[in-house]
Amino acid sequence: MLHPAASVIRNVRVSDGSAVDIRIADGVIASVEPATPQAPSADAGDTGLEIDGRGMLALPGLVNAHAHVDKSWWGLPWQSYGGEGGTDGRIRHERARRDELGIPSVATTAHVLEQFVRHGTTSIRTHVDVDLGVAQRGIEAVREAVAAYDGALQVQIVAFPQDGVLRRPGVIDLLDEAAAAGADFIGGLDPATIDRDPVGQLDALFRVAADRGVGIDLHLHDPAELGAFQIELIIDRTERFGLAGRVNLAHGFALAQVGASHRRDLLQAMAALDITMTTVAPLRLPQLPLHELDAAGVRFGFGTDGIRDLWSPYGTGDLLGIAWQYARSSSLVRDDDLRRVVDIATGGSAPFAGLPVGRIEAGSRADIILVDAENPMDALVRTPERELVVGNGRVLFQR
Structure with a gap:
């Protein structure tokens, strides 16, 4: 069963270690911006879910x-x-x-x-x-x-x-x-x-x-x-x-x-x-x-x-x-x-x-996973549980 679309995934880290907010629109990453302290709401109405990434590592799907x-x-x-x-x-x-x-x-x-x-x-x-x-x-x-x-x-x-x-x-x-x-x-x-x-x-x-x-x-x-x-x-x-x-x-x-x-x-x-x-x-x-x-x-x-x-x-x-x-x-x-x-x-x-190369960057299809890992190398050697899975901007799985 599909969950609502995500509009913002806040406070996640990307591969270079920086903390960012990922904004999503129409299944695409609209922007990747420096993380803000604003607390996310559980539901942002027609614009979709705002999700607290809790400082986890974001990777492409x-x-x-x-x-x-x-x-x-x-x-x-x-x-x-x-x-x-x-x-x-x-x-x-x-x-x-x-x-x-x-x-x-x-x-x-x-x-x-x-x-x-x-x-x-x-x-x-x-x-x-x-x-x-x-x-x-x-x-x-x-x-x-x-x-x-x-x-x-x-x-x-x-x-x-x-x-x-x-x-x-x-x-x-x-x-x-x-x-x-x-x-x-x-x-x-x-x-x-x-x-x-x-x-x-x-x-x-x-x-x-x-x-x-x-x-x-x-x-x-x-x-x-x-x-x-x-x-x-x-x-x-x-x-x-x-x-x-x-x-x-x-x-x-x-x-x-x-x-x-x-x-x-x-x-x-x-x-x-x-x-x-x-x-x-x-x-x-x-x-x-x-x-x-x-x-x-x-x-x-x-x-x-x-x-x-x-x-x-x-x-x-x-x-x-x-x-x-x-x-x-x-x-x-x-x-x-x-x-x-x-x-x-x-x-x-x-x-x-059949997709263009996926990245955590503006313009990419919003296929995103969150893991509790220090960096991509740590994620590979430990293969931690997936905490959140987003496909084409929609939440497919959340622990």
Whole structure:
């Protein structure tokens, strides 16, 4: 349920430590001014709420750039992990059990969105399964659940072929249908190991994306040289089909596993076409190298992946926790690096949700979270509770 719009958030600190009042109008930050001693009222009538920030740290809303909000069992009774291991084994297990759990549904999607919001996420890019079993039902459920936020939560949809593209005749037609109906992106999955035809899968996806004017956001788990080979194919097709700035590579484990010179060449080619990356910061694998990505100019974002689903019982919906995991696993300890990770988790990743870069400054969309932390570095290493979450100027959560 949405609360009234906020008009002023008083007495908060921004990243440089200064105390400010943040004025909001029509869902946008109207001004950021030095804090005044004026006591806020509980309700400012037609102008909206005035909120006392109590000296807490204000950060831009978190951006979850890789989620699966359609396929969680959170809110249902505990589901024991089962089936076989590996990507294909997990796919089969999910297909065997999702119907009995009512996945996808508006109710379970709404529960996931609620968990994201209470942890400070205000912008999401979510992959939604599109296959021969569910067709477009997942996308319909996600759209209905998102509509309850009335624009306060920004969501991009990726029509995602979790069960493969070419190995299931008819899936590419479903992706084309989803793109024609308004999906922002179409997805793909391990062209070599799932479809066993990387050229065929990628050509089919890029044709649909180019014809329909949508982007591509592709899962690539394949390791080392096999994964790097597919990244080269993606680079080639991004240029050939004129999709620069509209292609994202999710996971991309291979980039952290090939040699330094090969990785440099791949990153430079990706940056030239603005091919972006998203990571869920897996614990047991090398992390994408922050400094190399930044040096090459490859934009990237963090995501929670699936949470409490038939693939894994883990996940809380806290994107800041994923940023912590990335920083910790990457052995990042210097203030500049920790600040950079916070920036990626917040406004710096806003373009992954179709938004301009978010900042606590006049003109930015009013996506704001308050935490009891000394500074952004402290917020990252402690991941404190979110005290207030504002999306598009509306209060979405308040402790």
